[in-house]
Amino acid sequence: MDQITRAKTLGFSAERLARIDRFLEAKYVGPGKLPHAQFVLARQGQVVHQTLLGLQDPERGTPLAPDTVYRIYSMTKPIACVALMMLVEEGLIALDEPVAKYIPAWKDLGVFAAGTGPYMTTAPARPMQVVDLLRHTSGLTYGFQSRTNVDAAYRKLKVENVFGEHDLEGMIELLAKLPLEFSPGEAWNYSVSTDVVGYLVQKVAGKPLSQVLAERIFQPLKMVDTGFFVREDQRSRFAACYDAAPGGKLKLQDDPTTSPYLAPPALESGGGGLVSTAADYLRFTTMLVNGGELDGVRILAPKTVKLMASNHLPGGKDLTELSRSLFSESTNAGVGFGLGFAVVFDAPKTLIPCSNGEFYWGGAASTAFWVDPVEEITAVFMTQLLPSSTYPIRRELRTLVYAALEETNG
Numbered sequence: 001m002d003q004i005t006r007a008k009t010l011g012f013s014a015e016r017l018a019r020i021d022r023f024l025e026a027k028y029v030g031p032g033k034l035p036h037a038q039f040v041l042a043r044q045g046q047v048v049h050q051t052l053l054g055l056q057d058p059e060r061g062t063p064l065a066p067d068t069v070y071r072i073y074s075m076t077k078p079i080a081c082v083a084l085m086m087l088v089e090e091g092l093i094a095l096d097e098p099v100a101k102y103i104p105a106w107k108d109l110g111v112f113a114a115g116t117g118p119y120m121t122t123a124p125a126r127p128m129q130v131v132d133l134l135r136h137t138s139g140l141t142y143g144f145q146s147r148t149n150v151d152a153a154y155r156k157l158k159v160e161n162v163f164g165e166h167d168l169e170g171m172i173e174l175l176a177k178l179p180l181e182f183s184p185g186e187a188w189n190y191s192v193s194t195d196v197v198g199y200l201v202q203k204v205a206g207k208p209l210s211q212v213l214a215e216r217i218f219q220p221l222k223m224v225d226t227g228f229f230v231r232e233d234q235r236s237r238f239a240a241c242y243d244a245a246p247g248g249k250l251k252l253q254d255d256p257t258t259s260p261y262l263a264p265p266a267l268e269s270g271g272g273g274l275v276s277t278a279a280d281y282l283r284f285t286t287m288l289v290n291g292g293e294l295d296g297v298r299i300l301a302p303k304t305v306k307l308m309a310s311n312h313l314p315g316g317k318d319l320t321e322l323s324r325s326l327f328s329e330s331t332n333a334g335v336g337f338g339l340g341f342a343v344v345f346d347a348p349k350t351l352i353p354c355s356n357g358e359f360y361w362g363g364a365a366s367t368a369f370w371v372d373p374v375e376e377i378t379a380v381f382m383t384q385l386l387p388s389s390t391y392p393i394r395r396e397l398r399t400l401v402y403a404a405l406e407e408t409n410g
Contacts (some may be wrong), residue, residue, distance in 0.1 A: 003049075010043045011407030017041070017049045020400050029054040033248045033391065034366070035240060036064040038382040040278045041401060043375070045286055057240045057256055067279065069225055069238045070382045071254070071261065073272040073363030077194040079217060079226075079284065080209075080270030081134055081340030083201045085304050086216055092204050095131040095339075099138075102200055105176040111139065112150050112179040119149075124183040130200070132184045133193040134339040135312045137322075139180030140191035145325050150181050160192060162267045163260040168199045168209065171267060181324065185314050188322040188337060198270020209268045220297045221287055223280040228273050229264045230256075238262075238275075241365055241384040253386055272364065278382045281369060285378040288359075289371045309359045309373070311336030311345045318346070331395065352395055353402030355410060360394075368394045374410040377401070 007014035020039060028034040036054030040047060056064045087093050093102070100107040109128070110121025124139065132138040141147075143154030157174050158164050166174065171192070181189055202209040210228050218226050230238045238261070241254040254261070261275060283294060288309075292300030300308075313322050319332035319342070334349025335342050341361040347354050360370035366385045371378050381397055 006046070007048055007404075010046060010048045011405060012043070012048055013404045013406050016400075016404035019404070020049065020397070021051050021053065023396070023400060024051060025053055028391065028393065031248060032250060034383050034385055034393075035242055035250060036068075036383055038064060038066075038068065038278050039379070039397065040282050041377070041379045042282060042286065043377050045290065045376075047282075056237070058250075059240060059252065059255070064239075065237060067225065067237055067277050068382070069230060069234050069275050069277055070367060070384060071239075071241055071363070071365055072274050072276045072281065072367050072382075073365055074194075075276070075281065075361060075363040075367055075369060076270060076272050076274040077197075078288075078340040078361060079213060079274065080194050080198045080201065081308065082288075082300060083209075083212055083216055083270075084130075084134065084197050085300060085308060085339065087201065087204050089301060089304055093130060093200065095129065095134070097130050098127040099130060099133065099196070099200075100127060102203055103172055103176075103196075105173070109139075109176070110179050111183050112148070112181060116149055117153060119179045121179045124180065125186070126184060128180075128184040131312065131339070133197050133200070135337050136188050136191055136193050137185050137314065138191060138193045138196070139182050139184050139186075139189070140175070140193050140196070141181050141189055141325070142191050145190070147325065148181060150179060153178050154192075160195075160269075160271075162265045162269045162273050164266055167267050168195070168202065171195060172199055187324045188313060188319060189324045191325075192271055194271035194340070195267075195269050198268065201270065202268075209270060210264075217284070217299065218280075220299065221283045221294055223276070223283055226274055226276040226280045228268050228275075230259070230261045230275055234275075235262065237277075239384050241386065243386050244390040250385070278380050281380045281382075282378060285369050285371050285380060289373055289376060289378050291373075308339040309341075309343055309357060309371075310338055311343050312339060313337055316345075318349070352398050354398060362388055362394060364388050366390065366393065368397070370398065375405065375408060377405075 004014040039051035238256040242250040245251040287294040291302035334346035355374035362368035
């Protein structure tokens with residue numbers, strides 16, 4: 001089946017889909033604002049459009065390839081959360097249980113009131129629950145946000161340092177010494193919560209997080225290139241990563257030939273530690289759009305996926321109302337948060353074409369995915385540019401995709 005026929009069969013205009021490549025080349029890759037861009041769009045489990053632009057490693061002139069390996073940073077989070085929900089399905093852990101049941105040292109965590117250490121704290125209104133970790137209402141934070149005294153304490157102790165000296169157990173011990181930003185359930189704050197999810201996964205399963213993810217997700221879904229480090233056989237396919245520099249320029253941030261990702265990390269970060277390929281991640285998102293199943297392998301039950309893809313923010317609020325951190329901007333109007341990813345629940349408020357029930361997230365190096373169960377669409381975008389807030393490319397891609405959709409389900 002040729003590309004035009006396939007697009008038409010799946011309800012898209014091939015001519016309009018071609019705008020995606022022209023747009024990415026003209027605005028980003030051609031002018032050197034992005035080193036490369038890979039985009040894969042699928043509907044009903046069939047790939048309808050693929051984009052491959054730029055160089056995998058501009059320093060050496062290596063072309064981008066369909067199987068290029070990328071740092072996916074926070075696109076690790078949905079995978080860790082799926083692993084936890086598999087354990088929930090088996091009755092091994094429950095969403096309403098207190099986190100202190102699994103981390104006794106956290107039983108007396110207080111809420112920050114004042115100080116730079118030692119800290120003055122107050123008792124939380126209620127204990128932190130497992131669900132708070134999945135939806136980022138735990139009271140934990142990220143040091144890189146640089147907003148509060150607690151953020152500063154995270155930076156000082158290098159809590160988030162994947163390639164440092166401490167492992168997941170060590171991270172949990174460090175966090176036991178620090179106060180919470182707020183009482184659990186009171187607000188939404190992007191945080192190391194999903195790293196704690198990873199810790200719970202390995203503790204409940206009784207195996208290292210990497211082994212649990214491999215056995216329960218990567219191997220069953222045939223995600224052959226996803227893991228916490230770049231294997232020897234993957235090195236020639238590993239992309240260079242860049243920082244955004246003034247004037248739309250690029251500054252090399254991580255050379256693929258000397259990267260710390262070439263060796264196993266000290267801390268297996270469920271919040272941001274994985275490398276993967278577009279093809280692998282598309283298998284993961286296709287499993288989700290299918291209601292938890294792919295190629296005859298069931299990872300989650302349909303009701304569990306639906307639970308994950310519902311807005312769990314207290315009071316049914318959106319991120320603009322509840323966020324204390326980087327995600328309070330107006331672009332998140334109508335967007336809540338589920339158990340591992342953002343969820344659209346009031347599509348018109350987003351001011352872009354989308355569906356209620358659509359869920360998505362992205363990574364620090366500007367990678368992104370979204371899943372639209374209404375239209376049976378999944379999309380994966382890969383590049384390597386820090387920070388992800390440099391360009392509005394995620395919203396632009398959504399607009400381009402839905403502008404090409406001619407046969408809609410809703």
